[in-house]
Amino acid sequence: xxxxxxxxxxxxxxxxxxxxxxxxxxxxxxxxxxxxxxxxxxxxxxxxxxxxxxxxxxxxxxxxxxxxxxxxxxxxxxxxxxxxxxxxxxxxxxxxxxxxxxxxxxxxxxxxxxxxxxxxxxxxxxxxxxxxxxxxxxxxxxxxxxxxxxxxxxxxxxxxxxxxxxxxxxxxxxxxxxxxxxxxxxxxxxxxxxxxxxxxxxxxxxxxxxxxxxxxxxxxxxxxxxxxxxxxxxxxxxxxxxxxxxxxxxxxxxxxxxxxxxxxxxxxxxxxxxxxxxxxxxxxxxxxxxxxxxxxxxxxxxxxxxxxxxxxxxxxxxxxxxxxxxxxxxxxxxxxxxxxxxxxxxxxxxxxxxxxxxxxxxxxxxxxxxxxxxxxxxxxxxxxxxxxxxxxxxxxxxxxxxxxxxxxxxxxxxxxxxxxxxxxxxxxxxxxxxxxxxxxxxxxxxxxxxxxxxxxxxxxxxxxxxxxxxxxxxxxxxxxxxxxxxxxxxxxxxxxxxxxxxxxxxxxxxxxxxxxxxxxxxxxxxxxxxx
Amino acid sequence: xxxxxxxxxxxxxxxxxxxxxxxxxxxxxxxxxxxxxxxxxxxxxxxxxxxxxxxxxxxxxxxxxxxxxxxxxxxxxxxxxxxxxxxxxxxxxxxxxxxxxxxxxxxxxxxxxxxxxxxxxxxxxxxxxxxxxxxxxxxxxxxxxxxxxxxxxxxxxxxxxxxxxxxxxxxxxxxxxxxxxxxxxxxxxxxxxxxxxxxxxxxxxxxxxxxxxxxxxxxxxxxxxxxxxxxxxxxxxxxxxxxxxxxxxxxxxxxxxxxxxxxxxxxxxxxxxxxxxxxxxxxxxxxxxxxxxxxxxxxxxxxxxxxxxxxxxxxxxxxxxxxxxxxxxxxxxxxxxxxxxxxxxxxxxxxxxxxxxxxxxxxxxxxxxxxx
Numbered sequence: 001x002x003x004x005x006x007x008x009x010x011x012x013x014x015x016x017x018x019x020x021x022x023x024x025x026x027x028x029x030x031x032x033x034x035x036x037x038x039x040x041x042x043x044x045x046x047x048x049x050x051x052x053x054x055x056x057x058x059x060x061x062x063x064x065x066x067x068x069x070x071x072x073x074x075x076x077x078x079x080x081x082x083x084x085x086x087x088x089x090x091x092x093x094x095x096x097x098x099x100x101x102x103x104x105x106x107x108x109x110x111x112x113x114x115x116x117x118x119x120x121x122x123x124x125x126x127x128x129x130x131x132x133x134x135x136x137x138x139x140x141x142x143x144x145x146x147x148x149x150x151x152x153x154x155x156x157x158x159x160x161x162x163x164x165x166x167x168x169x170x171x172x173x174x175x176x177x178x179x180x181x182x183x184x185x186x187x188x189x190x191x192x193x194x195x196x197x198x199x200x201x202x203x204x205x206x207x208x209x210x211x212x213x214x215x216x217x218x219x220x221x222x223x224x225x226x227x228x229x230x231x232x233x234x235x236x237x238x239x240x241x242x243x244x245x246x247x248x249x250x251x252x253x254x255x256x257x258x259x260x261x262x263x264x265x266x267x268x269x270x271x272x273x274x275x276x277x278x279x280x281x282x283x284x285x286x287x288x289x290x291x292x293x294x295x296x297x298x299x300x301x302x303x304x305x306x307x308x309x310x311x312x313x314x315x316x317x318x319x320x321x322x323x324x325x326x327x328x329x330x331x332x333x334x335x336x337x338x339x340x341x342x343x344x345x346x347x348x349x350x351x352x353x354x355x356x357x358x359x360x361x362x363x364x365x366x367x368x369x370x371x372x373x374x375x376x377x378x379x380x381x382x383x384x385x386x387x388x389x390x391x392x393x394x395x396x397x398x399x400x401x402x403x404x405x406x407x408x409x410x411x412x413x414x415x416x417x418x419x420x421x422x423x424x425x426x427x428x429x430x431x432x433x434x435x436x437x438x439x440x441x442x443x444x445x446x447x448x449x450x451x452x453x454x455x456x457x458x459x460x461x462x463x464x465x466x467x468x469x470x471x472x473x474x475x476x477x478x479x480x481x482x483x484x485x486x487x488x489x490x491x492x493x494x495x496x497x498x499x500x501x502x503x504x505x506x507x508x509x510x511x512x513x514x515x516x517x518x519x520x521x522x523x524x525x526x527x528x529x530x531x
Numbered sequence: 532x533x534x535x536x537x538x539x540x541x542x543x544x545x546x547x548x549x550x551x552x553x554x555x556x557x558x559x560x561x562x563x564x565x566x567x568x569x570x571x572x573x574x575x576x577x578x579x580x581x582x583x584x585x586x587x588x589x590x591x592x593x594x595x596x597x598x599x600x601x602x603x604x605x606x607x608x609x610x611x612x613x614x615x616x617x618x619x620x621x622x623x624x625x626x627x628x629x630x631x632x633x634x635x636x637x638x639x640x641x642x643x644x645x646x647x648x649x650x651x652x653x654x655x656x657x658x659x660x661x662x663x664x665x666x667x668x669x670x671x672x673x674x675x676x677x678x679x680x681x682x683x684x685x686x687x688x689x690x691x692x693x694x695x696x697x698x699x700x701x702x703x704x705x706x707x708x709x710x711x712x713x714x715x716x717x718x719x720x721x722x723x724x725x726x727x728x729x730x731x732x733x734x735x736x737x738x739x740x741x742x743x744x745x746x747x748x749x750x751x752x753x754x755x756x757x758x759x760x761x762x763x764x765x766x767x768x769x770x771x772x773x774x775x776x777x778x779x780x781x782x783x784x785x786x787x788x789x790x791x792x793x794x795x796x797x798x799x800x801x802x803x804x805x806x807x808x809x810x811x812x813x814x815x816x817x818x819x820x821x822x823x824x825x826x827x828x829x830x831x832x833x834x835x836x837x838x839x840x841x842x843x844x845x846x847x848x849x850x851x852x853x854x855x856x857x858x859x860x861x862x863x864x865x866x867x868x869x870x871x872x873x874x875x876x877x878x879x880x881x882x883x884x885x886x887x888x889x890x891x892x893x894x895x896x897x898x899x900x901x902x903x
Contacts, residue, residue, distance in 0.1 A: 356645060359800045467658050470641060473807050474662040477677065477814055484676030485537075485669045498679040500542045 048140045050160040054087050057155040057162075061089060064144065073147075078105060080128060081113035084120055085157040094150030096169020103131045104152060104165060119159050133166035148223065168196075173302075175201065180447055181281050183319040190280040195227055195299040198282070202229060202295070205286035210234065218261065218298060219250035226261070229285075229295040236292065236524045242489055243294045243307060258301040268486055272455045274448035275488040277306040277313055284318045292525035294489075308489035310522075312496070315339070317445040320510055328510035336508050338443025341436060342453050347460030347472045349433050350383050355468025367429065374424040380465035386426055386434040387458060389416070394438070495522045533836040534826060536740045537672030541750055544734060544741040546682035547675050548754035549761075551730035551819055552580060553689075554812040556762045559632045559726060561871070563779050565719070569710035570775035573766035575719035577759045582720050583727025584755040586879050589886030590735060591751065594744040596893045601738035603830035609889035618881060619831040622732060625878055626824040628870045629729040630817045630848060634659065635855050635867070637813045640783055644806055652856040656849060659814055664845045666818035667825070668838065671740040674822060678815050688808050689761060693768045695801065696789050700771035710775060725874040727758065728882075730816070733823035785809070821845065 051057045058075060065073045076088045088104055111128035113120065121136045137143045137153075138161045147153050150168035175197065178190035191198045199213055210233035218226040226247060230240055246265040255261055258278065266275040279285055285295045285304045296305040315335060320328045352359055353368055360368075375382060393412035397405045413435075420426040437457055444450040456479065463471035486493040495501055502521040539547075556576055565572065590605070599605035602622075606615035638656050646655075666674055709716065731751050738747050769784045781787050786809075789802045825840035834840065855863040 356803065359803050467654070469645065469807055470655060470658050470810075473810055474658050474814075477662050477681075477811060478665050480680050481666050481669055481673050481677045484680065485673040492676070494676060494680065498543065498676040499540045500679070 050138060050140045050143075050162075052158060052160045054085055054155055054157045058087060060140075061144075061147075076105070078109060080108040080120075080124065081111045083113045087155045088152055089147060089155065090152040090167065091147060091150065094170045095152055095167040099131070099165075099167045099169060100152055103129065104154065104167070107131075108154075119161075120156055121159055121161055121163055124154075124156075124163060129163070129165065131165050131167075135164055137162050137164045145223065149225075172197070178281050181279060181284070181318070181445065183317065183322070186319050186322045187281070187283045189282060191282060191285075191297075191302045191304060193300050193302050195225060195297055198297050198302075198304070199227060199229070201282035202286055202289065205282060206231075206289055208233075211289070214244075216247065218255050219247065219252065220255035221253045222255065224255050225299045227297040229289060229297065231289060231292065234290075234292045234525050234527055235294060236526065239292075239294060239308070239489060239523075243296065247296070255298065256300065258296070258298040258303045258305050261296070261298055262305055271482060271486060272452040273311075273483065273486065273493070274314065274446065274452065275309065275486070275493075277309040277446070278303050278448060279306060280304075281318055287318065287321070288313075291520055292523040308487075308491035308523075310488065310491060310495050311483065311493050314446040314449045315444070325510045325512050329508070332508050332510060335443045335445065338440035339453055340440070342438070342440030342444070343456050343460060344472070344476075345440070346383055346387065346433055346437050346457055347464035347475075348469070349430075350380060350461060351464040351468040351472055354379055354465070359469075368427075371429045372427040375427045376424065377426075379430070380461070382426055382430050383434070383461050383465075384458070386420075386430055387437070387461065390434050390438045391454060491522050496520065533838070534829065535668070535670030535672075535837055536737065536826070537670050538740055538742060539672055539675035541741070541746055541753075543675030543679045544746065544750040545754045545757070547678040547815070547819055548730050548734050548750055549757040550678050550682050550685070550812050551733070551816040552583075552727050552754060552758035553761050554809065554816045555629060555633060555726040555730065556580060556723070556758065557765055557785055558636050558783060558809060558813065559629075559871070560784075561868070562781050562784060566775045566778040568715060568775075569707060570705060570770050570778060571710035571716050571719065572778075573705070573763060573770050574709055575711075575716050576723055576766050577763040578716075578720040579723025580727045580755055580758045580762055582724040583731060584751065586724055586728055586875075586882055587731040587735070587751060590732075590882050591744065591748045593886040593889035593893075594735065594738065594747070597889050598744075599738070600743055601830070602732065602735040603827055605735075605889060606831065606885065609885050609892055616831050618885060619827050621877065621881055623824045623828055625725075625870075625874060626729055626733070626820045626827075627844070627847070628867070628874065629726075630820040630824075631851055631855075632867055632871065633813050633817055634848060634852050635863070636783070637810055638852060638856070640786065640806060641810065643782070644786065645803055653853045656852040659810075659817075660845055660849050660852075662814050663818045663821060663848075664841070666815065667822040667841050667845075670837075671737050671822060671826075674815065674819050675740075678819075681811050681815065685808055685812055686757075686761065688805065689765070692785075692788060692801070692805050693764060696768075696772060700768065702771065704772065704774050705767075705770040721879075722872055722875050725871060725878060727755070728875070728878055729820060730754070733819055736823040736827050817848070821848065 048060070051060055054077070061073070061075070062068070067073050067075075072091050072093070074088075074090055074092050078086060078088070080086055086108065088100065090100060107128060107130050108124075111124070113123075113128075116123045116127070125134055125136065137146065143153050143162050143164060146164045150170055152165045152167040154163040154165065156162065172194040173192050175189045175192055177188045181190075189201065191201065203211065208231065210231050212230055212232045214228040215225055216228070218224045228240070228243060228247070230243075247261075250261065250264050252260070252264060262274075262276050262278060263269065268275060277284075277288065280303050282304075285306055288306045289295055293306050293308065296307070316332070317335075320332060323331075353365075357365055372379070377385070393409060393416070396412065397409040399405070400408055417426075417431050417435075421428055421431065441450055441453050441457070444453055460472055460475055463475040465471075467474070483493050484498055492499055556579070560572075560576075590602070593599075593609065594602075594605050597605055597608050599608060603615075603619070606618055609615070610618055634656065638652050638659065641655050642652055666677060711719070731754075734741065734747050734751055734754075738744055741747055741750060765785060769778065769788065772788055773781065773784065778784050783806075786802055786806050789805070821841065821844045822837075825837050825844050828834075828840050829837050851863070
């Protein structure tokens, strides 16, 4: 018997395996398709009374911020004018310690309270603290939120309130060159992750008293802030209300980038086209603001959402306005042509060779047949696979930093292409068609629209593979039909063309600068003429 | 009531209506019968557009007189619910016939001219009707804006297609002038009005969607003007390109207009490419008719949602088109022939009757109001 016990002990038979498991199944067998666990009941809004003693405040804040294990929170007690006990609370790293030292601690300790009588809060603001942005706060939850924002909270002995001082000074990236919306002529700076800096960049361009910036909680559990920027005297009030309404309905666990916010607030979630303009350029956002648009900025995101937008805006580059009208028009024509080539050429080529060889002359057909003689793949599959490989090279080039990324593009493009042709995996003519479509795609100035164009190209190839030019035409009509009924914050996506609105700004052709005096009619601005 | 109508502007309304008039007038002609005794198409087809406009004018003025925003409200106010429903049924049937005429023409043209390999008519019809369903399910707004996007482009393409073979045009081909005797021309003009009237009727049905009767009137006139010019240009160019004997043999004469000039060595066969462009017009026109017929049905027979009617309409069109290319081909062609030859009598008669009753009712109502 002992032997078996010993054996059991050595083999650890009696020990039940204990492994960490995150996925609980306590609520019974999981369903066949999985499914969400029951959601926890929403937290009731915090309604905690403000303690009137310093020790009460310290105890409350220590409990709530788990100061026993959370060393970020700094609590510093001192006396103002040797009379009033106060406690400064801030989160280490979020504040500028120079400001705290010079304008809270030093000013406070040197302060004179000989003529003051309780309550001291207002007196301190008026006579002691030489800080520009400070206010008295009576609500505990708001004081806590200010602390999390990087402000310093000053609790006062014997008073059920605190003083909140804006001492934010966390590290952030400086304004740098725009990487994704490059222009040759025009401003080069881009938005940063700092909300304040981004607003300053806008204010530096628009020096108007009616430029309004409204801050609000974005509605995520990480309590990130958004800023709604618009011109009070120009922007349509209904548009501003709609933006606020949609932002007020945001309820999500986390917001890290404005792209997530864009997806939550847009109405047509299954259409691949972007329904907002996402830009990293302050000059572009400012130009849109001057036309009566609304701009939404998110803390921590170096991009701005501009609403509403149209296909015409997405196909324009800020540079179009910085060069002469003839050159600008030419660039726009090339860009539109590039987009059409990117969407239609692979599908049309596939249809012509697979279903309608009678449409091609015998010389062209001969060339295609000769180059494809040894390729074993079906034409449609070859087109699809090469399109996907093109995307793969592009994606790989994007994700790898700097010069290595460029090298991947060149190596991937040249070597793989050459090798594929040599190994009879692809024909040169298909490679040309795919490369042409890829080049056309790069002409599209907006990144989201570029992705949509890639997506559409694949759809057109599949339609062409199924039904030839009939499939291409039907898909084209469906695409235009969907675009026709798409709206971005109440503005039809194909405006000012369909529906036609009064606009002196031609769409593909740019027009002279004089034609840009008036704001777009579809914006229904409060003032017809720009100020 | 979920009508999916929305609102469109005048440009969209004109585009939609003009596209429908031109497509129907040019692509639903039975060449063998139409050119049997000579070519007077360049006179009768444009004139039929004007007769169509004349036919709809009483309705437009009746709408103005009775302050009706759409055809359904005119039918209710003029004929009452019962008779109005019967009249609506006739109009819906005419719209369906017009849609079928266009669809059958394009299905057989695409199958014969575009696809080299054997391709089923049903498959082609299914692709077209799927597109038509997407268009019409988006409502009048989607139809109008899509038409606006394509109309100018198609118009320019049409002019280019007519300009390309300019060297092959010969004046002698349109002789003898006027090609047919005047009785035949008048008959062609009258029977041809059945190709214009459905488009104008659809605009009246969607009166609310184009911001009321006055916009319907203006849009109808401008659309008919555009239709008149384009149809005249095409018929004249066809007359200059082919003799009436040659035209009798051509299924869609406009499709062949470039053939006289094209030789081996051209990169693309432009005739086949242009057929695809005209197909866009055909699909939008059928979508317009289908949506308008469904809307009229919804407004006259009750209901809360237009989508079931649209779905039913699409299914009916698909079924009939599929049957049209089987052993029921003769029956289908006979019905279509009857509709194209005599449909105008029914429709023009009905429209005049509605207009007269509406005027009389409006007059008596006014008298009663004055008396009161």
